[in-house]
Amino acid sequence: MDKIQLRDCYQKRHGPAYMTGTQALMRLLLEQARLDREQGINSRGLVSGYPGSPLGGLDLELNRNLDLLAAEGVIFQPAINEELAATAIWGAQHIHLYDQPEIDGVFGLWYGKGPGLDRALDAIRHANMGGVSKFGGMVLAVGDDATGKSSTLAYQSEQTLIAAGVPFFYPRSLHDIIPMGLMAFALSRKAGCCVGMKIVVDTADTSGIVDLDNIRPDIIAGDEAGPVHIGRHDPASLREDRLFNLRLPAVRAFQRAQQVNAPVLPQPVDGKLGIIAVGKALYEVNDALISLGIDNTAAAGIGLFSVVMPWPVDVDSLANFAKNYAEVMVVEEKRPIVEEQLARAVVNLSGRAVITGKMAPDGSPLLPETGEITHAILMTALAQRASAHNIAIHAAAAASAAPPLPQIAARTPWYCAGCPHNSSTKLPDGEIVGMGIGCHSISGFLTPDEITNFTQMGGEGAFWIGRAPFSSQTHSFQNIGDGTYAHSGYLGIRAAVAAGVNMTFKILYNGAVAMTGGQPIEGGQPPWVISRQLAAEGIVKIAIVSDAPETLMTGAKWASNCQFYHRDDIVNVQQELKSISGVTAIIYVQDCATELRRKRKRGLIAEKPKTIVINEAVCEGCGDCAVKSNCVAVKPIMRPEGEKRMVDQSLCNKDMSCLNGFCPSFVTLQGGNTASSTPDATRPAFPANIKLPAPTPARDxxxxxxxxxxxxxxxxxxxxxxxxxxxxxxxxxxxxxxxxxxxxxxxxxxxxxxxxxxxxxxxxxxxxxxxxxxxxxxxxxxxxxxxxxxxxxxxxxxxxxxxxxxxxxxxxxxxxxxxxxxxxxxxxxxxxxxxxxxxxxxxxxxxxxxxxxxxxxxxxxxxxxxxxxxxxxxxxxxxxxxxxxxxxxxxxxxxxxxxxxxxxxxxxxxxxxxxxAPENQDAMREPAAAIGYFAAQLTAYQNAAYATRFKTVINSFIDRLTAAKIPTDAIAINATRVLFRAMAIKDEYEVARQLTSADFIAKINMIGGEDMTVNYHLAPPLLNWRKNRDGTPRKIRFGPWLTPVLRMIARLSWLRDSWIDPFGFTAERKSERAHRETVINWLDQLGTNASSGQSEKIETALELMLKIRGYGHVKAANMTRYEQEISAIISTLSTQPPPFDIAAE
CATH class of the missing domain: 3.40.920.10 (Pyruvate-ferredoxin oxidoreductase, PFOR, domain III)
Known part of the structure; x- marks a missing residue:
């Protein structure tokens, strides 16, 4: 076998090659250039567009291979937006009219997703009406997102292309992209028009093994189509006439000559059901028939016809196919395109076939006009129509209903760890922000009640212009990404100023088109230039917000009305700007977290010399760190004491915003090993005594x-x-x-x-x-x-x-x-x-x-x-x-x-x-084990007498439940958690003990190495006079000098609860001790008033008690929130007579 290389998909000329859909589009450009050279055409290539799923990775692939493009004379020109890209491609068709070139022509490829086609339609309509050059050609790769998985709408672009008079191909698979693309260029040159290619997930996001010996179709020269190519100053009426009376007829002639749409052999002798499959539907129909037990279609009386150019269809070929069948079923996604053309073609024919597709013969729905046609939907439809013609099918495959199942949460998108939008999208209470296009739109999943509907890209701000005169609100916020700002959003800001509305644009500057792969922003400007553009447009005040504002203040010529703030003040800044009349702006500057991670991985920027670790023993599991950071790297984990939090070092981007959580469990490690993985030397060794056998081969x-x-x-x-x-x-x-x-x-x-x-x-x-x-x-x-x-x-x-x-x-x-x-x-x-x-x-x-x-x-x-x-x-x-x-x-x-x-x-x-193994989870397998575990913890926490009090209280509670004939295991285990958490108060002594424990030191040494330094992030109650802007106590970073101090404090735990306890006089400690006694009293009342049939209420009360957690104001808020509810449940137990127990009578 020849040596396999990653670039075989571009450089290899014959045999098989691994290739993806986006690589196939790039190979198309290389192949067109090579084909022209072989045919004596001195051409060049131009590719331009705007990224978007399913073509989000095309520009990345082009950028990675600029050397190969340049070697074949192809220029990649990334565009600011789709309409300008289309205009540039069409501009290259004019070179013979104005530029005296030394080449014969420029073939151009435009790419964009459905919304981009909508935006570019004016430019494309002009290009298609105006024509292309004889040795140029203009092909449009249109990415269709049929389900709206990564778009604001579910798209079908066929109608848009038809409205502009653009013929288009629909490749059935990855293997069709290059040959159909070459055919599209040939057709564009032949007919003088633009030619589209519908690209979907099943072609763009596919990888496979392509036979390079089959990527060049045989193009039949055919007759000249007349004056179809671009002219200098053709009048509008002539352009229209040429498109519909010369170019589109030439398209149909090309289609017939090339047999672009054709029957799939073999065809049956006795035709019952003819199936016209459009684009990728051909292979879906084939697999559906196989699943129904029909693997010999001709013998079953079924014929297949493949349509890869859905518009304009050569209707004669469709009619010739249809006349051989009693029924013709058209399988195409979404609204009917081919079905309607077929119906027009056969409507006047005698003995015509019944046409089905979107509807069955009786008018009932058959195939959906929305979403995707799944394999299951297609099997059901085919089974119905096959049965109507007495075609035998596998009945079990056709009717397979899913059993009833418990519901499961959907895994919805979320911001990446360390994403700037975790902070930048925060709002003052009660505010609603305008949604925009970009990663920040994920807010729609997270806080749907705080954000408006989508607009189109570039419409940011205009939503409020229409609402403002009729709204009870006097001001609105609007999110807009820096990519959208460069693409088209700038005009929305100008429009808001012109309309005289009161609003604040939040320009979220992260330096990359993060949604589609982290590309640089074409036409993007640095933040200081944006500030000057905004000031020139009449923005009243501009707030520059950043995670490091001090680094932005010098060395750049900011607009004079800029003021700088730290990201921690983002809510206060918005409240300030809301009070200002006119249009204001926030430029939130923080690099895309994913791009930072990529750059660190590639050595382009240094690893951040800090690692965050949570001491799980100190953590209360309150989740304040997750609330403050909104970060996926801060994960919940279960421990015997209940839910805790940990930092997933594999995900952590070292954004540091989780440190704002009001909790002393966080430490930062500086120096040492700051990478997210373990050094090789400390990893477990693969067992030397094991020789892995060769696997048993899988079936054929x-x-x-x-x-x-x-x-x-x-x-x-x-x-x-x-x-x-x-x-x-x-x-x-x-x-x-x-x-x-x-x-x-x-x-x-x-x-x-x-x-x-x-x-x-x-x-x-x-x-x-x-x-x-x-x-x-x-x-x-x-x-x-x-x-x-x-x-x-x-x-x-x-x-x-x-x-x-x-x-x-x-x-x-x-x-x-x-x-x-x-x-x-x-x-x-x-x-x-x-x-x-x-x-x-x-x-x-x-x-x-x-x-x-x-x-x-x-x-x-x-x-x-x-x-x-x-x-x-x-x-x-x-x-x-x-x-x-x-x-x-x-x-x-x-x-x-x-x-x-x-x-x-x-x-x-x-x-x-x-x-x-889950840490100490065996301790919670039964009440006795849980009591033993927590008693040992409390002995270490204080002393044996304290642990004995714990055991006395909890055993009394369990005994009363047993006497009341209440199942005790689950309730008792939860009760042990509740009592332990109330008694093991996380005071200064306990926090100091856990932060300096041998287990924790070993853990951080494993993560950071023994040469790292430890910093602590604390807000001691004795220093609670130091406040944040929101009035909460401010956390302070303490260096490694604090470690011996903490060890000394830990040794003084014998002072706890004594009259000389130096920490015991704070309001927080008094509240904690009072809460401990409250919990003991609650358990006493639950046990005293428990009766058979009330276990559910007891479980609910215990679950609420477990929610009273956290430190300082966080725990105080939880106490206020849940104590009344718990007391109410206990009160109902004490006043409600026990249920009548028939078994006892």
Whole structure:
């Protein structure tokens, strides 16, 4: 086999090559340039557009390969927005009219998503009416987001293209992009018009193995179409006439000559049901028929017709196909395009076929006009129409209803760890902000009651111009990203000034088009230039807000009406600006967290010399740190004492905003190891005595794999590795990734199909219903959602599930809602054989081995490969990991550890047992164990007498429950937590003890190394006179000099509760001691008044008691919030007679 290189997709001329959809679009440009050169045409290429899913990665791919483009004479010109990009491409068609060039022409590729096409339509209509040059050509790659997964609307761009008179192709798969693209350029030159290409997720976000010997179609020259090309000053009427009377007829002639739309052979002799499949629907229909048991369509009387140019269709070819069938069913997504053209073509024919598609013959709905046509929907529709013609089908496949299942939370998008929008989007209480386009629009998921509907990109601010005259409010806020500002948003600000409204624009400057991949902002200006632009437009006052305002104040020529603030003051700044008449602005300056992480990883900027660690023993689990930071890296974890918080070092971007949480548990480590993973020298060694056997080969045929995870954790990378490994092994492979906004901590999936001794030709890229062979659940929540369950099979599917569940974000609740694994297992077990589901705490394993969870996905891959569940050789996967080039050593090691997990799980788990088992969770298995555990903790906290008091109170409570015939286990365990938390008051002595404990010192040494220094972040009650602007006590950073002081304070715990206790006289300590006695009294009343049938109320009261947690004003607020409610529940117990117990009579 020839040596495989990553750039084979561009440089190799023959044979198979790994390629993605975006790479295919770039190869199209290279191939057009090479084809022109071979044909003696001295051309150049120009590509321009604006990124957006599903074409969000195209400009990144072009930028990575500028050398290859330049070698073929292709220029990549990123655009400020879509309409200017289209104008530039059309401008290049004019060079022979004005510029005396030395070349024959410029072929141009415009790219953009559905909203971008809408925006650029004026420019495209002018180009299409005006024409293109004979040796140029203009092709439009239009990205359609059919479900609105990463767009403000669900898009279908066909009608927009038709309105402008633009003919367009619809590639069926990745393999069609290059040949249809070449055909599109040829057609554009031939007919003198623009030609579109509809690109969807199933083509753009797909990877596969392309046969480079089949990427050049045979283009038939045909007759000249007349004066169809661009002229200098054609009048409007002539342009219209040429488009509709010359160019579009030339398109139809080209279509007929090339047989662009054609029957799929073989065709039946006795035609019953003809199916016209548009674009990717051809392969979806094929797989649906196979699932229905129809693998010989001709014998069943079914014929297929493939349409890859939906408009304008050569209606004669459709009519000729239709006349051979009793019924013709058109399968196309969303509103009918081909179906309506077919109906017009056959309406006057005698003996015409029945036309179905969106409706059945009786007028009932058949295929939906909205959303996507799934495999299940298509099977149902095909089964109905096949049965109408007595075509035998597999009945069980056609009617498979999902069993009733417990509901599970959706994993919605969330801001990245350290994202500036965690702070920048905060509002004063009661305010509503205008939503804009960009990552900050994720606020719509998080705080939907604080944000308006979307407008189009560039409409930011105009919403309020229309509302203001009729609103009871006198002022409004408007979010706008720096990318949108450069794209089109600047005019919205000018419009607001011109309208004389009172509003504040929040320009969220992070220096990247973060939503689509972190590209630089074309036409973007530094913040100080933006300030001068705003001042020139008449902005009254400009607030510059940043995480480091002191670094911005010098060295730049800011507008004179700028004032600088720290991000901690963002709410106060907005309140100040709200009181000012006219238009004001905030420029919030903080780099995109994901881009900072990428730059650190690539060595472009230094690693931030601080690491944040939470002392779990000090943490109360109140969540104030999560509220202050809104950060996904601050995760809830369960410990015997209840919920705590931890900083996930794999995710942490060192934004430091979590330090604002009012809690003494935070320490920062400076110096030492500041990376997010463990140094190699301290990692566990792979067992030298184990030789991993070669995996048992997977079965032959098509193998279907579904990978479910969270955005940013390597799911799409895993798919690419598997397809590259398939290329190395010489077998077939395709993968389609579904990401969109999911890259921002939402659910992301990949559907992978590998063909060992079988062909994937004619098959769709997605998995058919109930035909997944393997589920790799990198995230259990995503793995158990409804869409995934519909792909699983009770007898054939296998699954490996990551038992470590990341918390999900819930609107108005925050990032911290935990989904219980039993819910996941119940849902999976309803559609799979539970014996075929394997789960491990994969993230914990990865963290223990590598000091980071980033290798979790590859560990799971190693398990699946070793189990023989993936039809690939280990060597091929290893080679693919090396070719990937990222963290090669770690990934190869992770693959090996994953294989060991499959081969000898007990040995691996024993090796890592100390850290993979949930910490002290056995202590909570029964009341006696919980009492023993907490008593030991209280002995260390104070003394044995204090622990004895704990045991006396809790045993008395349990005895009373037993006497009342109330099941005690769950209630008693929760009661032990409640009492322990009330008695183990986190005073100065306890905080000092835990911050200097041997366990904690060992933990931070493992993270930062022994040469790091420790800083503490405290707000001692004795210093509570130091306040923040909001009146809360200010936290102070104390250096390592405090460590011996803390040790001394810890040794003085014997002073606690005595008359000489120096800390005992503060209001906070008095309140804590009073709360302890209140809790003991509550438990006494619950036990005294307990009776059979009241366990639910007792459980509710205990759960509320556990919510009284935190420090200082946070805990005080929780006391105020819950104490009255708890007392009310206890009061109902004391006044309510016990339920009548029939068994006792």
């Amino acid at each position: 045929g098509i193998f279907n794999i579904f990978v479910a995870g969270i955005g940013g954790t390597g799911v799409s990378t895993l798919a690419g590795i598997l397809i590259m490994a398939a290329r190395i092994d010489g077998i077939g492979g395709t993968a389609v990734n579904q990401t969109g906004l999911s890259q921002k901590n939402g659910g992301v999936t990949s559907q992978i199909r590998l063909a060992k001794d079988a062909s994937l030709a004619g098959h769709m890229v997605r998995l058919p219903t109930h035909e997944a062979d393997l589920l790799i659940g990198c995230d259990a929540v995503v793995a158990a959602n409804d869409m995934v369950l519909g792909l699983l099979n009770k007898t054939a599917s296998r699954a490996i599930i990551n038992d470590d569940i990341d918390p999900v974000g819930v609107a108005d609740v925050g990032i911290g809602s935990v989904v219980d694994m039993p819910i996941v297992m119940t849902r999976l077990g309803a559609v799979m054989d539970p014996a075929r589901i394997t789960k491990f705490a994969i993230s914990s394993l990865a963290n223990q081995i590598f000091g980071s969870t980033t290798s979790s996905t590859i560990i799971m891959l190693g398990w699946a490969v070793q189990k023989g569940l993936i039809p690939l050789r280990v060597a091929a996967v290893e080679t693919a990991l090396r070719l990937n080039g990222t963290s090669v050593d770690d990934n190869l090691a992770a693959l090996r550890w994953g294989r060991l997990l499959a081969h000898a799980p007990d040995q691996l788990l024993a090796l890592l047992a100390a850290d993979t």
